[in-house]
Structures are given as structure tokens and as C-alpha cells.
Amino acid sequence: MPGRTHSREFKLEVLEQIGRKQKTTAQVCREHQLSPSLIHRWRKEVEMRGGAAFTDMKTADQA
Structure with a gap:
């Protein structure tokens, strides 16, 4: 069962x-x-x- 996902904004607000x-x-x-x-x-x-932080690490070449 996959865990919850949290938005970048939520993570930054918590921190x-x-x-x-x-x-x-x-x-x-x-x-x-x-x-x-x-x-x-x-x-x-x-x-x-x-x-x-919390952004997709893929580059344009990988997409």
C-alpha cells in the first residue's frame, strides 16, 4: 500500500x-x-x- 504524498508547499511549511x-x-x-x-x-x-528541493529530479533528456 503506497504512502501519502505531500505537496512541496506543505513540506516547506512544515519545515x-x-x-x-x-x-x-x-x-x-x-x-x-x-x-x-x-x-x-x-x-x-x-x-x-x-x-x-521537492522538485522532479528528471532532466529534459530523461523526460
Whole structure:
């Protein structure tokens, strides 16, 4: 059974709430029924890809 998919905007909003210390990771996870490991993966993607995070990684040649 596949998991849920979340929009790029949702992921960035969740990370922003945690980053601005508006909410703890635990609070966000409870509110949205997310796993802390998922939040960790989202953070890593932003660290590695910056503004390109959560976008399709395919190039025009691969499409």
C-alpha cells in the first residue's frame, strides 16, 4: 500500500514551522500524523538541494 504524498508547499511549511521554532518536531508530527524520520528526510533534501528541493529530479533528456 503506497504512502501519502505531500505537496512541496506543505513540506516547506512544515519545515518552516519547525525552523522558526513555532512548533516542535513532535508537535508537527502529531498534528499531521507524520513520522519524525520523514521530517528528517525532508530536512536533508532541503540541505542538499536548496531551492530545488521537492522538485522532479528528471532532466529534459530523461523526460
